[in-house]
Structures are given as C-alpha cells and as structure tokens.
Amino acid sequence: MLRFVLADLHLGERPNDVERFRRVTDEALSRAVAELVLLGDVFRTLVGFPHFWDETVRTGLDELCRLRRSGVRVIFVEGNRDFFLDEPALDEFRDAATACHSFSAGGRRFLLEHGDLVNVRDWRYRVWRRLAKSGAARLWARLLPGSLARRVVSGTERRLARTNFDYRTRIPEERLARTAEVHFAAGVHVVLWGHFHRPWWHTEGQRLAAVVPAFGEYGVMICVNGESGDLTVGEAAGAHFVDTPLHSWYLERDGTEAARNHHGSHDSSSG
Numbered sequence: 001m002l003r004f005v006l007a008d009l010h011l012g013e014r015p016n017d018v019e020r021f022r023r024v025t026d027e028a029l030s031r032a033v034a035e036l037v038l039l040g041d042v043f044r045t046l047v048g049f050p051h052f053w054d055e056t057v058r059t060g061l062d063e064l065c066r067l068r069r070s071g072v073r074v075i076f077v078e079g080n081r082d083f084f085l086d087e088p089a090l091d092e093f094r095d096a097a098t099a100c101h102s103f104s105a106g107g108r109r110f111l112l113e114h115g116d117l118v119n120v121r122d123w124r125y126r127v128w129r130r131l132a133k134s135g136a137a138r139l140w141a142r143l144l145p146g147s148l149a150r151r152v153v154s155g156t157e158r159r160l161a162r163t164n165f166d167y168r169t170r171i172p173e174e175r176l177a178r179t180a181e182v183h184f185a186a187g188v189h190v191v192l193w194g195h196f197h198r199p200w201w202h203t204e205g206q207r208l209a210a211v212v213p214a215f216g217e218y219g220v221m222i223c224v225n226g227e228s229g230d231l232t233v234g235e236a237a238g239a240h241f242v243d244t245p246l247h248s249w250y251l252e253r254d255g256t257e258a259a260r261n262h263h264g265s266h267d268s269s270s271g
C-alpha cells in the first residue's frame, strides 16, 4: 500500500494551486493510494463550519470527497491555520482529524504532526492558539453569520501574519532535533513535520526526522511505501510524477533554500 503526505498547501494563496492539487489527487487515484495525509494548513484557513468556506475551500474539499468515494482514506493533521476540523460538516471530506497521526510501514513506526508546537518558547503564539481553538471560540464560530464569518477569516489570516511565529524566520533546528530525539527514544523511527516549509532533516542511525516541504512552494509530496517503509519525494514533472529517494532529493536542496526564500515572494502569509 502507498501513502501520500502533503504539507502546507495553502490552497487559494497562489494562482492555479487547486489545479496543481488536482494533479496529485489524479495521481493518487491512478496509483491506488490507500491514504492521503494532509499535514496541516491545506487552505489559507480552514474552519469546520461551512459558512466560513469560500469557492477555493469548496473546490478543494470536493477533491477530497472524490478520493474518499474511490476508497482513499483522507487524514487531516491539524495545522495552525485549521480550526475545529472534527466538526460533522467535514465528515464527508475526511476519515479522521487529529493532532498527531501514526502508522507502521515496513516495520518502522511513523509519527506525523504539524510542528507548530515544537517551538515552545513562542509564548505569544501559544496563548493566541489556546484562545483561537477554545470551546468559546468554537461556539462563537458556529453562531457567526456567514458574511461576517468570511470577513473574520481574512482578519485571522492577517493576525497569523502578525504573530512572531513565522516560518520565514529560521527553522528552530535545535528544537526540532531535540523533539525528534524524544520521539526516537519512545520508539518512533520516522518523524514527519510540516509547518516550516523548507526541506530540513535530521538522522540518528536509521531514524529520520524531516520537514515535508510546503506543497504550495515546492509542489512536492512525500510517498511512503507501506511494504518497505521507504520514503520518496514525488514531484510533478511535465505530465508525469517523478519519485526521487528522499535522501537524494533533500541533499540536493540543502543550503540553497535560505537564499531563495530571502526574497519572500509571499509577504502576506505565515506558517
């Protein structure tokens, strides 16, 4: 069995990004993928109530519905742009919504989480997050009239951009490495995070922790072979998808990303 893992799609942020995502869902269907894991931040914002959804969100969700009808499991791992994903309105678009997804493949234990809580020193973000995802916020979101709801979404996007919690600042490498080692010590072999957008990885013997590159920027996904547990990077090349072993794909891009991202082509977004 095969799994696709995509992170930080931010659909709606770039022209034709939903089309690009449709190529992935087509590929998932043609390769009989068993599970699609969305590692957080699928849209600019996703709230679990339909009156918050715009055209992009509805179109993207329809793609997930199409996958599920063909037997693909769809897993939402909650990101910092995701709110109340366990609401019944999303039932037809996902099989599970979770803060942390895990599975075994090829005898290796995998753990997948968005990663926005790795940088525990960012207390401002943690306070904001607790408020925004509280029971009171959920009730308020449920009762809010539609037109206002969609305006609140854009306000939320601006607020996210203002927090000092920003992937464009450097990746908290020591934090990630330490968090990875805690997971390794608990028996996890492979840790996958989203959120940080840039390819970064850390190994300890056969154990691996890696940031899945943002689909929005890199147009790639990670494919996990269920029999071998091997990881490849899947990339659309012309009409086809090309699979590259994770190690070689990451090695090729190590170190060049900082310069590229310095020019910040998308100032209105964060994390």
Ligand SMILES: [Mn+2]
Pocket (backbone or CB within 6 Å): 008, 040, 041, 079, 080, 081, 114, 116, 194, 195, 196, 270, 271
């Ligand atoms: Mn994020």
